Amino acid sequence: MxxxxxxxxxxxxxxxxxxxxxxxxxxxxxxxxxxxxxxxxxxxxxxxxxxxxxxxxxxxxxxxxxRMPLQYVLHKAWFMDMELYVDERVLIPRPETELLVEVVIKEAKGMSEPLQVLDIGTGSGAIAIALARHMSGCRVWAVDISPDALAVARINVGKYSLQQRVTLLEGNLFEPVKGMAFDIIVSNPPYIVRDDLIELEPEVRSEPEPALNGGDDGLDFYRKLCHAGELLKPHGFLALEIGYDQGQAVSDILKACGFKDIQVLKDFANMDRIVLAHKWK
CATH class of the missing domain: 1.10.8 (Helicase, Ruva Protein; domain 3)
Incomplete structure (x- = not known):
């Protein structure tokens, strides 16, 4: 042939x-x-x-x-300027999440270093690694409830020799970092409505269901992440990726938790994609 x-x-x-x-x-x-x-x-x-x-x-x-995704076939995903190892244990990093990283980098300019950053639901480690590579004055703690996902993240952290600046922790949401304080908390949580999962393309349905399933209304994890304010330093901020129609709902959740200066940012398709919120004073 x-x-x-x-x-x-x-x-x-x-x-x-x-x-x-x-x-x-x-x-x-x-x-x-x-x-x-x-x-x-x-x-x-x-x-x-x-x-x-x-x-x-x-x-x-x-x-x-x-219908295995191309990234799983090759065990490779391209994210920002990186080539990451991926397999069926982790969600495939997407271009929309690159925007989340770019927003965090821009918002962090002018903040006093060294910065303490928390990545909730790190998966392959894409967000944590990208932030560590592009923000030399930061240290990242990356949490995931899945030991399988953390095994993949560990491969990628090692590939970029970031073991001293990216700490991987197993546990549910904020549990592994109780008592700590962060300048920035970032997350790309599950946000697809449970009943909509069956309608996804076969390739997407092959990705880990817990990384996609946002509950009955897609907002379950935002209700939990709104407690991030308890771990943020006084001038810290929270950055979240959201579904295209969730800007108002997530903003309302964060407002009810006391966050201020809440912004909904659009992606390149002019759809809601990022919510940025600052800690209350």
Missing amino acids: DVARALEWGERMLRESGIDTARRDVEILLQELLDVDRSALYLDRSRALLPEQKIMFEQWIKQRCA
Whole structure:
């Protein structure tokens, strides 16, 4: 099998499985397999796959046909300027969450360093690692209730040699950090309405359900996270990712908990995506 035939066969298989991004996915798989960029892939379409490469490619196509997300197939996700290890134990980092990180970095400018940052529900560690890399004057505590997720986060923290600046803790929400105080608390919590989970794309449904399920109205975790004020320093702030229609509801929850200067920020599609709130005085 050469590259041209692999492209044709792979695209046909994925399209027959109902995957709209079939061509792009096959290109990415072949680029990864052959360690080439897209241009080189098409410039050498007659290149033959080695026997072991053909076996691997066919296995990847089979997994993708079963609607396994491309990131799980490759065990790679791209987030900001990083390449992270991911598998079925963690939620796949998304571009919307990059906006959350960017908002935190911008809001933190001018705050006295060193900054103490808490990431609740760290998953793969994407937020914690990105903040540590882009905010040299911060130390991050990253909490997750799932030991499996923390095992993945540990791989990624090690990859970027951040063991001294990112501390991984197992536990539920604020329990592992009782008695501590933070300048910044950040979280991308589960926010999908429980009854809507069944309507998600097969790829999304393959991700860990606890990382998606926000309860009957999608707001369960925001009601718990509003207690973050008890752990924030006087001039600290809370930054949360939210669903596209949850800006007002989350703002109301935080207001009822005493937060002030609450802002709802839009994503690139002009939808509610981030809520930023400052601690009460």
